[in-house]
Amino acid sequence: MATYNGERYLPEQLESIAQQTLLPDELVVCDDQSSDSTRAVVEDFGQTAPFPVYFHENPQRLHFADNFLEAAARCRGDYVAFCDQDDVWLPEKLERVGAAFDRTGAALVAHQALSFTEGSDREERFQFAHHGILLPDDLFPWHFFFGFACTFRRDLLDVSPSALRPFDVIDPRRRLAHDRWITFLATTRGIVVVLPDELARYRQHDTNESGWMRSGRSAGAAYSAARNRFAYNLAKHLSAARRFIEILEEQVAKQGNADRSDLDRLLDRWRELDEAYRARLAIAEEDTRAGRLKRWGEAMKRGAYRPSVAERPLPMSARELALAFIARPGQRGLAKSMLSQAGYPE
Known part of the structure; x- marks a missing residue:
């Protein structure tokens, strides 16, 4: 999990992780120098969480992509799930994703999701265009799967140092976003599986760090x-x-x-x-x-x-x-x- 001033929505996301039908081996949180009570929220949760919770504060701001990759590099398990601080995981997310890895030997598993706007009761199905078992040839070179829906084999991080990834084509001030990078690495190491299950609720609000679903230009x-x-x-x-x-x-x-x-x-x-x-x-x-x-x-x-x-x-x-x-x-x-x-x- 990458955090930055996440106190407002963080408790709901943490609780959804604790309610998983298949619990994670650990939760690794990398904080990007929050100025609110994010650290206290995570540490309080760690006191009662049914799995170890590790909190790391970056000595300088990394911004969301590098913060996610820093957190992933600190994980010790065989599989890593990216976790946004402001979403909600549905209870069977890790169990269904884990079963997909066991069944297919995939390098990356993604899933569908529900998208909702803060302050509204309306939910919309957020669906990737591709589904099922995908070979590298099935994916157009620029396709990627949004981080909040991705779980991947940790050894993908060993393919190439993240510091060598290209600069981002959307925000060229920084290197390629973590989800685009991981999707590319997955195509070099095997198949990608996209589940039809809606396994997370993606929250849209005015302070989303990545802002990929904000309104377009005039x-x-x-x-x-x-x-x-x-x-x-x-x-x-x-x-x-x-x-x-x-x-x-x-x-x-x-x-x-x-x-x-x-x-x-x-x-x-x-x-x-x-x-x-x-x-x-x-x-x-x-x-x-x-x-x-x-x-x-x-x-x-x-x-x-x-x-x-x-x-x-x-x-x-x-x-x-x-x-x-x-x-x-x-x-x-x-x-x-x-x-x-x-x-x-x-």
Whole structure:
């Protein structure tokens, strides 16, 4: 569990863990320098909890992704479940997830959930698009499963140091979010299982740390982003893809002559994605509409929007054709400036 000023909802989440039909071996809490009574809430719970509770306070703020990964690294069991401080686990979550690991030998198990807004009695089913047993080839390269629904084999953390993960494509000031990172690692080590069971209640409120379900930008802001961030968005994804390729190449080299067909296929997919991003970035870096239209045609011929690298090929190719006509000139400079301000590597 990663905590930060969580006193308001933390007791309900802790109680839901204590009510599991299959209790965890331990609860490891990493706190990101809370200024409220989070520590006291956890320590009070630990006095009566039916399992050991360990509390660690980070000497400096890590923010939510690195805080989750720090907590996971401190766990001693074979499996780790990410736990948000403000959700509620349903009683059979760990039992059903554990049974799925026993049944399938998966690297990661995710599940469906119920989403509710603070102050409202309405609940909605939050459902992942994929379900069942998924091979790495079944997952589009950028797919991931939200952390609150994920349990994974702890040895995934040994695949590659988390400090080497790419910068995040949504918030480039920090490295890739913990759930995207763990999903990627899981694809390198076996299958993913998505259960149809709703095993947690995801609470939405104004102070969610990750904010992934908050409302989108206005029409004006979206148009401004389209005008200014065409190359920037592609460059972020290209940089992340390159880092994933480096990690996979290292894993392939470590396996030597051992059976590595799954890793090779995964590496091929990321190399295809890298090639596609290069072709698409070439569109944005042209300053004239005629030049962009030419590059767009070349990208189409090179398969930059084929299904293996574009989840929705036709809408994506049409969207980038439109961007070619409305994006400001000087995209290369704009992207470089934005990436530099965010601290993103060139």
